[in-house]
Amino acid sequence: MPLPRSTPVDLLLDATLPDGRRADVHLRQGRITALTAPAPTAPPVGGRAVDLGGALLLPALVDGHVHLDKTFLGAPWQPHLPGSTIRERVAAERRLRREIGVPVVERASALAELLITQGTGHARSHVDIDPDVGLDGLHALLEVRERFRDRLSLQLVAFPQGGVVTAPGVPDLLDQALRAGADLIGGLDPEGFDGDPDGQLDVVFGLAERHGVGVDLHLHDPGESGAAQLRAVAARTAALGLDGRVTVSHAYCLGELDDHGFGSTAQALAGAGVSIMTNGPAGPMPPVLRLREHGVRVFAGSDNIRDAWWPYGNGDMLERAGTIGLRDDLATGAAAGALGLTGYGLSVGDRADLVAVAAAGVPEAVAAHPTRLLVLHAGRVVHAADQL
Ligand SMILES: [Zn+2]
Numbered sequence: 001m002p003l004p005r006s007t008p009v010d011l012l013l014d015a016t017l018p019d020g021r022r023a024d025v026h027l028r029q030g031r032i033t034a035l036t037a038p039a040p041t042a043p044p045v046g047g048r049a050v051d052l053g054g055a056l057l058l059p060a061l062v063d064g065h066v067h068l069d070k071t072f073l074g075a076p077w078q079p080h081l082p083g084s085t086i087r088e089r090v091a092a093e094r095r096l097r098r099e100i101g102v103p104v105v106e107r108a109s110a111l112a113e114l115l116i117t118q119g120t121g122h123a124r125s126h127v128d129i130d131p132d133v134g135l136d137g138l139h140a141l142l143e144v145r146e147r148f149r150d151r152l153s154l155q156l157v158a159f160p161q162g163g164v165v166t167a168p169g170v171p172d173l174l175d176q177a178l179r180a181g182a183d184l185i186g187g188l189d190p191e192g193f194d195g196d197p198d199g200q201l202d203v204v205f206g207l208a209e210r211h212g213v214g215v216d217l218h219l220h221d222p223g224e225s226g227a228a229q230l231r232a233v234a235a236r237t238a239a240l241g242l243d244g245r246v247t248v249s250h251a252y253c254l255g256e257l258d259d260h261g262f263g264s265t266a267q268a269l270a271g272a273g274v275s276i277m278t279n280g281p282a283g284p285m286p287p288v289l290r291l292r293e294h295g296v297r298v299f300a301g302s303d304n305i306r307d308a309w310w311p312y313g314n315g316d317m318l319e320r321a322g323t324i325g326l327r328d329d330l331a332t333g334a335a336a337g338a339l340g341l342t343g344y345g346l347s348v349g350d351r352a353d354l355v356a357v358a359a360a361g362v363p364e365a366v367a368a369h370p371t372r373l374l375v376l377h378a379g380r381v382v383h384a385a386d387q388l
Contacts, residue, residue: 014053016056032348058346062332065124068107078311108140116151118318126216127141156184163194183213246272300317358373
């Protein structure tokens, strides 16, 4: 019998910590209150103690970039429509979106449930804001955020999937989205999509300043064009004092630069405190270790899961970390830092948002697709495997 959902847990016996130590982890009122050496004999087990039997315990995984409103999960399988440019794909998605017939709340909830079973406790979702859907997607995801508030913490980025300055009325819609509850302002290829880098960045950073919110931009633009936009984002971030609150998602161009171009761009990003999100694509991608050597925070996200852009995906952030580079902190500490999460970790006082996985250590966890044995949010069970 799996542990029933929302059971409060106040003791995790015999956990393996990421540094290899074994410990009993004491929890109270949604926080970690103590880490003690495993007791030689297990204390009496009531309904609120769980013996992990040496399983690896991690802070809940962080999915730093998803699109909950786009997924087809919860609806019948949709054939994938190809498109060779971003504009063609946006148009194909609009067609599918009209035909799908299953409301966003239902599809997004199906994906949120999947993320939880994968051990994800925190996610940042972009939500389309365009002249076609207006704020409908945002209202749906605000409802989903409320529905899942005890199981998954969710940040929402107002994402102009159809462009900013080339899409009529979008700057105003983005402004309304931030007033309605979006947490961050997004953007999309200021040069490649809008053909007006300064124009789009003026709107995006203007809204960030006016509403006091962070920024998370999609940037697929290649080579020197992409790099110039990264440096422009860094300059605007520094000018507005947004250190640590700005992310550029994808930034494929960082994988295409010569040493000089890479060095100056990485230095600008690090100096301004701009983070980079990658999902580990097959093509050019940001070189994670080189960026970190320059002091740039790099973290991970799933991006598209079973939607018009990408028919694959399962929301498994350990698998994602393995794909990108066998580094668990892409989906834990670095991602938590980029999302501004507080009380995140495995120290006394941290939030009891935790995942126990059937692995003996971190390398095995990112390489071996281990079972998620137990997932806690604020100290309560949100997912438990049958074998516990
Ligand atoms: Zn995305």
